[in-house]
Amino acid sequence: MNIEVAEEREGGALILLPVGRLDSANARAFESIVMDHIGNDERKLIFDFGRLSFISSSGMRVLLIAAKRLSANEGTIALCNMQDHIEEVFRVSGFDQIIPIRDSRKAALEVS
């Protein structure tokens, strides 16, 4: 199943905005989009979750793999604009300790 991912560029970063649900049904499609960008040497990725309503561990797995790949390539990753219930899931998973989460896109752009 496909996922709509809007893309924008700002301050040298590629901003990815997944729309709707990121679940076990479309996580593979999301993974392939994200890994294509990293494979094309994108070094600064920001995931803006302002249009994301749901995420499960299948979607979070993709973010963890992306963070590992970027870190190994001296790239950066940051997440922003999460709804509270989504941020709670990242917190209980301990992902907030390894992937920078910011309130705004502006703050996410400042992550280096």
Place this chain on the structure above:
Amino acid sequence: MPDLHVSLPAKLTEVRNLSASVEEFGDANRLPQPTVFIINLALDELITNAVTHGTFNVPDPTIDIHLKAERNVVTLTMEDNGSPFDPTAMDAGDVDTTSALEERAVGGLGLHLVRTFAHDMAYEFVDGRNRLTVHHHFKSESE
């Protein structure tokens, strides 16, 4: 209060149709939105586990979901006709939520999330079927 009873083929793509039914169940029972989110999260994780780790040696792999809201408790029951598989037997201590990015294990997180947000969960194998029962407590919006 209307219950939700759905029978699905054991496939990942079924999660999507189910989530719409869960939203309707939440509206009909006036469940708080965070509770609806947690139930949808639990269903995504549990169905993913059953489909990817369970073994279905039957011609019609099927998962039955039953949701019931009563006295500030949502009871989620999932039954399937796969081989015996107890998700509660997986050791919670095996889930890595603390190591550094480079060492962080990919996977195993789904059941950790279900367990963390549930009040309790119980597994039994009855009449040749896996049955998992999960309780979620919530505060009604009028309280």
